[in-house]
Amino acid sequence: MAEFSTPTTEQEFAENFAQLKPVMNRTEALYESSRCLFCFDAPCIKACPSGIDIPQFIRQINSGNETGAARTIYEANYFGNACGKVCPTEVLCEGACVYNLQEVKPIEIGRLQSYATTKVIKSDKKLFGPGMENGKKVAVIGAGPAGISAACELRLLGYSVDVFEAKAQPSGLTVYGVAPYKITNEETLAEMAYLQAQFGYNTHFNSAITSRAELAELENKYDAIFLGIGLGKTNELRLPGEDKINCTGAVEFIAELRQHQHEVAVGRTVIVLGGGNTAMDAASESSRLGAETVILAYRRAKEEMGAYNFEYDLAKGVGVKGLFNVAPLEITGNGYVAGVKFIRTETKDGKVHEIAGSEFVQPCDMVIKATGQAKQTEFLSLIPYLKLDGKGRIIANPHTGQTSNPKYFASGDAWNGGAEVVNAAAEAKLTARGIHAYLSK
Amino acid sequence: MPDLSINFAGIKSPNPFWLASAPPTNSGYQVMKAFDAGWGGAVWKTLGVPVVNVSSRYGGVNYRDKRLVGFNNIELISDRPLSDNLREIEEVKKRFPNHAVIASLMVQSQQEWHDIVRQSQDAGADGFELNFGCPHGMCERGMGSAVGQEPKILQMIVEWVMEVAQKPVIVKLTPNISDITEPALAARRGGADAISLINTIQSIVGVDLDKFAPYPIVDGKGTNGGYCGPAVKPIALNMVKNCAQHPDIKLPISGIGGIENWRDAVEHILLGASSVQVCTAAMHFGFGIIREMTSGLEQYMVEKGFNTIDDMVGKALPNVLHWEDLNMKYKVTANINEAKCIGCQLCYTACEDGAHQAIKLNAGTRIPEIIEENCVGCNLCSLVCPVEQCITMEQTDSGTQHLTWKERVEAGTAPTEFEDEKAGGRHHWVPAPSAALSKERHKTLPGKARIINGETEVPAEA
Ligand SMILES: Cc1cc2nc3c(=O)[nH]c(=O)nc-3n(C[C@H](O)[C@H](O)[C@H](O)COP(=O)(O)OP(=O)(O)OC[C@H]3O[C@@H](n4cnc5c(N)ncnc54)[C@H](O)[C@@H]3O)c2cc1C
Ligand SMILES: Cc1cc2nc3c(=O)[nH]c(=O)nc-3n(C[C@H](O)[C@H](O)[C@H](O)COP(=O)(O)O)c2cc1C
Ligand code: SF4
Numbered sequence: 001m002a003e004f005s006t007p008t009t010e011q012e013f014a015e016n017f018a019q020l021k022p023v024m025n026r027t028e029a030l031y032e033s034s035r036c037l038f039c040f041d042a043p044c045i046k047a048c049p050s051g052i053d054i055p056q057f058i059r060q061i062n063s064g065n066e067t068g069a070a071r072t073i074y075e076a077n078y079f080g081n082a083c084g085k086v087c088p089t090e091v092l093c094e095g096a097c098v099y100n101l102q103e104v105k106p107i108e109i110g111r112l113q114s115y116a117t118t119k120v121i122k123s124d125k126k127l128f129g130p131g132m133e134n135g136k137k138v139a140v141i142g143a144g145p146a147g148i149s150a151a152c153e154l155r156l157l158g159y160s161v162d163v164f165e166a167k168a169q170p171s172g173l174t175v176y177g178v179a180p181y182k183i184t185n186e187e188t189l190a191e192m193a194y195l196q197a198q199f200g201y202n203t204h205f206n207s208a209i210t211s212r213a214e215l216a217e218l219e220n221k222y223d224a225i226f227l228g229i230g231l232g233k234t235n236e237l238r239l240p241g242e243d244k245i246n247c248t249g250a251v252e253f254i255a256e257l258r259q260h261q262h263e264v265a266v267g268r269t270v271i272v273l274g275g276g277n278t279a280m281d282a283a284s285e286s287s288r289l290g291a292e293t294v295i296l297a298y299r300r301a302k303e304e305m306g307a308y309n310f311e312y313d314l315a316k317g318v319g320v321k322g323l324f325n326v327a328p329l330e331i332t333g334n335g336y337v338a339g340v341k342f343i344r345t346e347t348k349d350g351k352v353h354e355i356a357g358s359e360f361v362q363p364c365d366m367v368i369k370a371t372g373q374a375k376q377t378e379f380l381s382l383i384p385y386l387k388l389d390g391k392g393r394i395i396a397n398p399h400t401g402q403t404s405n406p407k408y409f410a411s412g413d414a415w416n417g418g419a420e421v422v423n424a425a426a427e428a429k430l431t432a433r434g435i436h437a438y439l440s441k
Numbered sequence: 442m443p444d445l446s447i448n449f450a451g452i453k454s455p456n457p458f459w460l461a462s463a464p465p466t467n468s469g470y471q472v473m474k475a476f477d478a479g480w481g482g483a484v485w486k487t488l489g490v491p492v493v494n495v496s497s498r499y500g501g502v503n504y505r506d507k508r509l510v511g512f513n514n515i516e517l518i519s520d521r522p523l524s525d526n527l528r529e530i531e532e533v534k535k536r537f538p539n540h541a542v543i544a545s546l547m548v549q550s551q552q553e554w555h556d557i558v559r560q561s562q563d564a565g566a567d568g569f570e571l572n573f574g575c576p577h578g579m580c581e582r583g584m585g586s587a588v589g590q591e592p593k594i595l596q597m598i599v600e601w602v603m604e605v606a607q608k609p610v611i612v613k614l615t616p617n618i619s620d621i622t623e624p625a626l627a628a629r630r631g632g633a634d635a636i637s638l639i640n641t642i643q644s645i646v647g648v649d650l651d652k653f654a655p656y657p658i659v660d661g662k663g664t665n666g667g668y669c670g671p672a673v674k675p676i677a678l679n680m681v682k683n684c685a686q687h688p689d690i691k692l693p694i695s696g697i698g699g700i701e702n703w704r705d706a707v708e709h710i711l712l713g714a715s716s717v718q719v720c721t722a723a724m725h726f727g728f729g730i731i732r733e734m735t736s737g738l739e740q741y742m743v744e745k746g747f748n749t750i751d752d753m754v755g756k757a758l759p760n761v762l763h764w765e766d767l768n769m770k771y772k773v774t775a776n777i778n779e780a781k782c783i784g785c786q787l788c789y790t791a792c793e794d795g796a797h798q799a800i801k802l803n804a805g806t807r808i809p810e811i812i813e814e815n816c817v818g819c820n821l822c823s824l825v826c827p828v829e830q831c832i833t834m835e836q837t838d839s840g841t842q843h844l845t846w847k848e849r850v851e852a853g854t855a856p857t858e859f860e861d862e863k864a865g866g867r868h869h870w871v872p873a874p875s876a877a878l879s880k881e882r883h884k885t886l887p888g889k890a891r892i893i894n895g896e897t898e899v900p901a902e903a
C-alpha cells in the first residue's frame with residue numbers, strides 16, 4: 001500500500017503536499033510571539049545568515065505592529081516571506097533559540113516571519129520605494145533569490161535594473177526546486193510581485209543569456225553585471241543505462257512537479273540515488289505523488305548523509321525506506337527502467353570501498369538521480385577573465401561580491417556552490433552594496 | 442482532614458470562599474448554582490434603588506497572550522427590583538440553610554437604610570455588607586466611594602444601620618483613599634462587626650487608538666471605571682495587612698482583590714483575612730474554579746498542619762515590618778547556576794541598564810558572570826531570569842549581625858548630609874558616564890543596535 005493515493009486534482013495535490021509550516025493566524029502569532037524572551041545579543045540573530053533582527057520583529061508582532069515587523073524582516077532579507085517557509089530553521093535561527101537549552105520548544109521564528117510578511121503582501125502595504133535615480137544601469141542575470149534580491153537593493157540605491165531570466169517566472173529554485181510542501185507557487189510569486197511593484201526593476205523572462213555576443217552587449221549597455229545564475233542540471237552519473245526512460249535528474253523532476261503538480265506521474269517503485277537534501281525532497285515527493293515504494297539509496301552509511309536529520313525524518317515519515325552502503329553500477333531494463341544494479345560498500349578510513357561479489361539488482365520502474373547539480377562552467381567561460389575555483393564556483397571578493405572581471409559581480413549558488421535561499425538573499429544584498437561602492441568610486 | 446468551615450463575625454459558612462457582590466451573585470439562579478458547585482457563601486449583588494446600566498460595560502487589560510490580567514467595569518448596583526432579589530434570597534436560604542448569604546446594600550437616607558436592612562433581614566440574609574466602595578456612577582450621587590472616602594459620613598451610616606441590624610454588619614472599603622485604616626477605624630467606631638476590602642480601584646484600562654476613547658466605549662465615549670482582577674492583588678494584600686496590623690481596628694477582615702486560586706486566597710488569609718471573596722475569576726472562568734480552590738487550600742493545610750482556617754489567619758503578619766526595622770546587615774548576592782543557564786542574557790542587560798552593572802559577559806560563552814563586589818543584592822536578575830531556580834540569591838553576610846535603620850538613627854550613624862560618608866552609595870562603584878559612549882559601547886547594546894553602532898559583524902561569541 002502506498003502512503004498516499006496518487007493525486008489527480010489540484011485539491012488532492014494540495015492535501016498530499018500540505019504545508020509543513022502553514023501561515024499562522026493572529027491568535028497563534030500572538031501566543032507564539034508572547035513566548036519570545038527578547039534575549040540580549042540574541043543567538044537567533046547570529047544564526048540567521050541574513051541577520052534579521054528576530055527579537056525586534058517578534059516584539060513588533062506581539063504589540064500589533066505587523067507592518068513594522070515586516071519592515072524589520074525585509075530590511076535584512078528581501079525573501080523574508082519565502083525564507084520563513086523554506087529555510088532549514090531547525091539548523092539556523094530556531095536551532096539557536098535559547099529555549100532549546102531548556103528543553104522547551106524553540107520559538108517558531110520561521111512561521112512568525114511568514115505571518116508578518118504575508119500580512120503586508122496580502123494588504124499590498126508599501127514599505128519601500130526606489131531611491132533617487134542615479135543614472136547608472138545594472139544588468140542582473142538570473143531572477144532567483146540572488147538576482148531578485150540584488151535588483152531590490154540596487155533599486156533602493158538608485159540604479160536602473162534589468163533582470164534577464166531564462167525561465168518564465170521569477171524566484172529561481174524557490175518556485176522550480178524547493179519542495180511543494182514548504183511553499184506554494186502562489187505564495188512564492190505573490191512575494192515576487194510585491195517586491196517588483198515596490199522597487200520597479202524591469203524583468204525579461206524567457207531571456208536566457210547564452211552567447212558571448214549577448215554578454216558583450218550587456219557589457220556595453222550596463223555599468224555592471226550581476227551574476228545570479230545558480231547551478232545547472234543534475235550531474236551525470238556516467239552509468240550504463242542512464243538514458244533509459246524514467247531515469248531522471250532530481251532537479252528536473254522537481255521543476256516539473258512544481259510546474260505541473262498532480263499532472264506529474266511517478267513510478268510504482270522509485271529509487272532515489274543520493275544522500276543530500278535534494279534526495280530527501282525527491283523521495284518525499286515521490287511518496288506524496290502516490291509511489292508504492294520509495295527507496296533512498298546512498299553510497300555510504302546513514303550517519304554520513306549530507307542531508308539534515310529533520311529532512312531525513314520527513315522522508316521516513318512518509319514511508320521512504322533507506323538503503324545504505326550501496327553504489328549503483330547500472331540502470332537495468334529494456335528501454336524503460338526496470339531496476340538498479342548495486343554493489344554493496346563499506347566505509348574504511350573515510351573512503352568508500354566496494355565489496356567484491358556483492359552485486360544485486362533492486363527492481364524499480366523509476367530512478368531519480370539526486371547526485372548534485374552541475375556548475376554552469378560552460379556559460380561562465382564566456383566571461384573574460386572570470387576565475388572559478390577548483391569546484392567550478394565563481395571566485396569573488398567576500399565583502400563586495402566582485403569577481404576577477406571587475407564589471408561582474410556574483411552571489412548565490414553560483415558563488416557559494418549551492419546553499420540555501422537565505423544565503424543567496426543575504427549575499428546579494430552585500431554584493432549590491434559592493435556594486436554601489438565600485439560604481440560610486 | 443482540615444476543617445474549612447468558618448465563623449466570620451458570626452456568619453457561618455462551610456468554607457471561606459465567598460462570591461463577592463457582583464454579576465455572579467445577580468440572581469438566585471446563579472447563587473444556587475454556585476453553592477451547588479461548592480462555594481461557601483455569596484454576597485448578593487448590591488441592593489438599593491434599581492439602576493439603569495449602559496452598554497458596553499467592561500474593559501480588560503491583556504498582558505501579551507494573557508487575557509484579563511486586569512479587568513474594569515462601569516456597571517452600577519443591581520438593576521432588578523428589590524422584591525425580586527429578596528424573594529430569591531429567601532429561596533436560596535431555604536435550599537442552602539448552612540451557606541452564607543450576605544445582602545450587600547447601598548442607599549441614601551437613614552430611612553432607606555433602615556427599610557432595606559429590615560427587609561433583607563426578613564428575607565433571611567445572614568449578614569449585611571455596606572457598599573461604600575463603588576468608585577464610579579454611584580459616588581457622583583453621594584453613595585459608594587463618596588461615603589468610603591469620608592470617614593465621618595461612613596461612621597454615621599454604619600450607626601444608622603446598627604440601629605436596626607440584628608445580623609452581623611460588614612463594611613466594604615474603597616481603596617481609592619490614601620490611608621485605608623481611616624475608614625476602617627470609622628467603621629469600627631460606628632459599631633460594624635467586620636470589614637471587607639478592597640472594592641475596585643478607579644481606573645482607565647486602555648484607550649482605543651483609532652477612536653481616541655477610553656475602554657469600555659459607550660457610543661464613542663467612555664468614563665473611568667473600577668479596576669480589579671489579578672493585577673490588583675498586591676494593592677489589596679497591602680491594604681488587608683494595614684487593617685489587620687492596626688492595633689485599634691481589631692475587626693474580622695474579608696479579603697477581596699485578585700483572588701483566582703487557592704494560593705491567592707492563602708496569601709490574603711496569611712495577611713489577616715478570615716474569609717475571602719472572588720469576583721473577576723468567577724466572571725472569567727465560571728463557578729467551577731472553586732474545586733481547585735478548596736482542594737488546594739485543603740492540601741496546603743494538611744502539609745502545614747493547620748486544622749482550621751483560624752490557625753492560619755494573620756500568620757505572616759509578624760514578619761511584615763516597617764522598612765526602618767529591617768536588618769541592614771543582611772546581604773544576599775546573585776548566583777548563576779551555570780548548568781541551568783540558557784544564555785538569554787536578560788540578567789545581563791537588566792543589571793547593566795536597570796540596576797548596578799554587576800553582571801558581565803565573557804568571551805567564548807553566553808553564560809554571564811556576576812561581579813560580586815558590584816552586586817547590591819537587589820533581586821532584579823533573578824526576577825527576569827526565565828529559568829526556574831537558575832539565579833538564586835545567596836546569603837553572603839555572616840548571619841550574626843543585626844542593625845536596623847531605626848537603630849542607626851538612634852545611634853547617630855545614619856547619613857544626614859548631602860555628602861555624607863555614611864551613605865550607602867558613597868563608595869559604590871559606578872562606571873564613568875563617558876564609558877556609555879566609548880568605542881566598546883556596542884558590546885552593551887542588543888542585536889542590531891550593535892551593528893548600527895559600528896560593529897560590522899557580530900563576533901561569533903561576544
Ligand atoms: C531540490 C532543491 C530543493 C531546495 N530546497 C531548499 C529549501 O527547502 N530551502 C532553501 O532555503 N533552499 C533550498 N534549496 C536551495 C535554494 O533553492 C538555492 O540555494 C537558491 O535558490 C539559490 O538562489 P540563486 O539565485 O543563487 O539561484 P537559483 O535559484 O538557481 O536561480 C538562478 C536563476 O537564474 C536563471 N539562470 C541561470 N542561468 C541563466 C542564464 N544564462 N540566463 C538567464 N537566466 C539564467 C535560472 O533559470 C534561475 O531562475 C533547494 C535547492 C534544490 C535544488
Ligand atoms: C525600583 C523603583 C524605584 C523607584 N523610585 C522612584 C523614585 O525615586 N522617585 C519616583 O518618583 N518614583 C520612583 N519609582 C516609581 C516609578 O517612577 C513609577 O512611577 C512607577 O514604577 C510606575 O511606573 P511603571 O509601571 O512603569 O513601573 C520607582 C519605581 C521602581 C520600580
Ligand atoms: S533566541 Fe529564541 S527567545 Fe531568544 S530572542 Fe531569539 S527567538 Fe526569542
Ligand code: SF4
Nearest residue numbers: 782783785786788826
Ligand atoms: S537570565 Fe538566567 S538563563 Fe538568562 S543568561 Fe541570565 S542566568 Fe542565564
Ligand code: SF4
Nearest residue numbers: 792816817819820822
Ligand atoms: S542582584 Fe541586582 S545588582 Fe546583583 S547582579 Fe542581580 S541585578 Fe545586579
